[in-house]
Amino acid sequence: MNSQTQAILATDKRIDGKAISAQVLSEVAEQVSQLQAQGVQPCLAVVLVGKDPASQVYVKNKLLRAADVGILSVEHYLPEHTSEETLLSLIESLNEDAKVQGILVQLPLPKGIDEIKVLEAIKPIKDVDGFHSSNVGGLSQGRSVLQPCTPSGCMRLLKHVCSDMSGMHAVVVGRSNIVGKPMAALLLQANCTVTLVHSKSRDIQSLCQMADILVAAVGRPEMIKQDWVKPGAIVIDVGINRVEKDGSTRLVGDVDYADVWDSVEAITPVPGGVGPMTIAMLMSNTVEAAQRQHALVSMNRVDGSRESP
Numbered sequence: 001m002n003s004q005t006q007a008i009l010a011t012d013k014r015i016d017g018k019a020i021s022a023q024v025l026s027e028v029a030e031q032v033s034q035l036q037a038q039g040v041q042p043c044l045a046v047v048l049v050g051k052d053p054a055s056q057v058y059v060k061n062k063l064l065r066a067a068d069v070g071i072l073s074v075e076h077y078l079p080e081h082t083s084e085e086t087l088l089s090l091i092e093s094l095n096e097d098a099k100v101q102g103i104l105v106q107l108p109l110p111k112g113i114d115e116i117k118v119l120e121a122i123k124p125i126k127d128v129d130g131f132h133s134s135n136v137g138g139l140s141q142g143r144s145v146l147q148p149c150t151p152s153g154c155m156r157l158l159k160h161v162c163s164d165m166s167g168m169h170a171v172v173v174g175r176s177n178i179v180g181k182p183m184a185a186l187l188l189q190a191n192c193t194v195t196l197v198h199s200k201s202r203d204i205q206s207l208c209q210m211a212d213i214l215v216a217a218v219g220r221p222e223m224i225k226q227d228w229v230k231p232g233a234i235v236i237d238v239g240i241n242r243v244e245k246d247g248s249t250r251l252v253g254d255v256d257y258a259d260v261w262d263s264v265e266a267i268t269p270v271p272g273g274v275g276p277m278t279i280a281m282l283m284s285n286t287v288e289a290a291q292r293q294h295a296l297v298s299m300n301r302v303d304g305s306r307e308s309p
């Protein structure tokens with residue numbers, strides 16, 4: 001095999017989240033134009049409480065992507081010591097604002113604010129993160145609801161390398177409400193056999209070795225090594241870890257990318273894998289929310305009923 005062929009194969013093995021997210025974003029931009037032609041301007045409200053530096057970077061990136069695809073965004077920056085009451089009343093006013101179709105409250109929230117209470121306050125039809133219990137429940141029942149962005153982005157990446165996941169054994173490491181649990185639900189819906197692994201699981205390495213599809217969402221830098229991975233496995237690395245090395249900061253995943261490379265059939269890099277997909281799916285959800293709200297309003301106009309979105 002000459003080196004050029006090798007380079008092409010190497011490119012194939014690396015699941016390019018940046019490129020695939022660009023595809024998603026161009027589809028979203030097209031949907032935005034269609035909505036605009038119907039007199040609807042999709043708008044996303046982003047709420048950030050406090051000054052967490054990582055959150056500031058993520059929020060900035062979300063606003064940039066929104067602008068790219070023609071989604072209007074409104075930013076609400078609240079001080080660290082904002083009361084729960086103030087935050088809840090902001091959400092209430094965004095719920096009532098017909099010009100805002102998507103509401104995102106950046107997590108984590110400062111201590112002292114009840115995260116669940118805040119997420120439950122968002123109208124489910126505007127819940128572009130898919131974190132409201134009604135959307136979480138809907139996902140678990142297989143209903144068509146707004147889905148959490150990171151797991152749905154992972155599914156989109158998986159579909160690129162694997163058109164039919166039916167019968168495959170998927171192992172998800174991490175059981176958070178925002179990644180691990182909804183990821184397991186989506187894989188189950190795609191007819192995978194799903195194992196959900198967490199910090200109390202025994203013999204995690206053996207569990208990972210069984211995976212045809214391995215999803216790592218732990219938050220432990222390069223925890224997953226070559227001898228944890230079955231040859232030919234597909235690996236999705238959700239982890240975003242900042243590590244100090246030789247005086248500079250580097251971003252690494254939960255998987256030791258270089259170590260597992262020879263064993264895997266395909267793998268997502270960090271950065272440039274799941275991260276950009278998360279933001280693209282947020283834009284996709286915002287458009288979907290706008291479409292649903294527009295459909296509801298039009299329907300109500302026809303039948304005269306008073307239910308508002």
Ligand SMILES: NC(=O)C1=CN([C@@H]2O[C@H](COP(=O)(O)OP(=O)(O)OC[C@H]3O[C@@H](n4cnc5c(N)ncnc54)[C@H](OP(=O)(O)O)[C@@H]3O)[C@@H](O)[C@H]2O)C=CC1
Nearest residue numbers: 150174175176179198199217218219238239240274275278
């Ligand atoms: N790329 C993206 O778009 C996103 C990336 N992330 C990144 O993904 C990672 C996970 O995020 P998130 O789900 O919010 O993290 P959480 O900290 O909320 O959850 C981590 C999960 O990993 C489990 N865990 C911790 N240590 C181990 C271990 N040694 N072995 C097995 N399981 C373990 C925990 O188990 P237990 O429940 O028992 O405590 C928990 O379920 C982070 O690096 C985060 O930065 C997150 C969101 C989006």
Ligand SMILES: Nc1nc(=O)c2c([nH]1)NC[C@@H]1CN(c3ccc(C(=O)N[C@@H](CCC(=O)O)C(=O)O)cc3)C=[N+]21
Nearest residue numbers: 058105106107108129149240271272273274275276278
């Ligand atoms: N309500 C809410 N919704 C979220 O979806 C949400 C959240 N809160 N809190 C934090 C996590 C984390 N998250 C990421 C999004 C994009 C990248 C991303 O774009 N990553 C780039 C690198 C960015 C960098 O350099 O740091 C990449 O992987 O290529 C990462 C992580 C969304 N989250």
Ligand SMILES: [Mg+2]
Nearest residue numbers: 108176177178
């Ligand atoms: Mg978390």
